[in-house]
Amino acid sequence: MSAPDADDQAAWLVAELTRRRQTVAAAESLTAGLVCATLTRVPGSSAVLRGGLVVYATELKHTLGGVDETLLADYGAVHPEVAAQLAQGARRRCTADWGLGLTGVAGPDPQDGCEPGTVYIGLAGPETRAVRTLNLAGGREEVRAGAVAAALGLLREHLD
Template identity: 60%
Template sequence: MTDPLTAETPARELVEALARRGQTLATAESLTAGLLAATVAGVPGASAVLRGGLIVYATDLKGTLAGVDPGVLASDGPVAPTTAAQLAEGARDRCAADWGLGLTGVAGPDPQDGHAPGTVFLGVSGPDGTEVTALQLAGGRWEIRFGSVGVAVSSLLDRLAR
């Protein structure tokens, strides 16, 4: 496993980019269970940009902690683009951050609510709106979770570069 804190890592680039802009980040994580926030927090200087994170592994917590509309959870389910969008918006709002990242999906090994393992939805919410990306990742639980974190970090870096 590579050292996650080397100068080349996307997480380090993200922390530096947010710090340069004077902006902050918050997460709402389901399948990654805090791995995204922990990855960002592992970078020296992260305290200047990371506001916090919500671990909403249980479906009911997506509503009570992150503010996902119960109607969305009932109609679309916990693994859905609308849920990811509302997770990102909820993290941003509840943690008073400039940017919110929301991750929901299925790490496996079994399908969940009709979704195959590797199905992931990433919500990115910022000053310019909210976007959702659908992912289909391969591998076991850890590979899917690490892959989700990598895509989340890269996606926010891409948004910041616009």
């Protein structure tokens, strides 16, 4: 059996979060709002999606996403702890039960010493903090689509 695609993941998450009366928010860098866009394709998503932060520029990861300035200065924007702090920032800023944070390199060029396809996904929730590291193949769109599916999948794993 193949892994569920992002739309299937989104439909499951909207139903499950609605059942639990919980909410989600995202702080997205390389996906630039695609997580939230994928969730909003599902009817009823307004009951669970609190909002999202598109933090494409590095300084916005700090000012909007709540990522520590020193972390960004020392390691750059593509780092697992940046994803974790973005998830917590989305959760806090949007007053959601769950937060997702995504950062990485879609390509075609490396960034912050990381190769294209390097993606970090953070999850913050009630008594939950997780980070997933991905090395995705393909061009920009494949990397971004893979990051969305993986982020939704990470949340699903913690709810399932």
